[in-house]
Amino acid sequence: MNCRLVVAVFTVLLTALTITEGMSMRGLGMELRCRCIQTESQRIGRLIESVEIFPPSQHCKDTEIIATLKETGQEICLDPNAPWVKKTIERILANKKP
Structure with missing residues (x-):
């Protein structure tokens, strides 16, 4: 059970970091596509x-x-x-x- 909880928390944190990094790139005027x-x-x-x-x-x-x-x-x-x-x-x- 503890292993599943650790994996779930890690996945949520990784997802949150990915989303915020993408938002900060767009906030700096960097488009991620044409x-x-x-x-x-x-x-x-x-x-x-x-x-x-x-x-x-x-x-x-x-x-x-x-x-x-x-x-x-x-x-x-x-x-x-x-x-x-x-x-x-x-x-x-x-x-x-x-």
């Missing part, structure tokens, strides 16, 4: 308020480009291979250089 499931390739350039670029990482092999829309604040994943997205990113990067 953010973009679907991407938009149609032109929506005039609707975009801001753009965030996430390079490939150990959790996601793809470059992810997430645009926030002006009116709704909705976040949309953009297709990094779409020609208009490439031009938009080039313009953004060119404007950031001193």
Whole structure:
């Protein structure tokens, strides 16, 4: 009986540590998977308020480009291979250089 109790307590503690570690990683802004499931390739350039670029990482092999829309604040994943997205990113990067 004591052996089963020790195994049960160990399992509960291990589970609790795993859950809290995963939560703390997400709290630090670390995603454990890709953010973009679907991407938009149609032109929506005039609707975009801001753009965030996430390079490939150990959790996601793809470059992810997430645009926030002006009116709704909705976040949309953009297709990094779409020609208009490439031009938009080039313009953004060119404007950031001193």
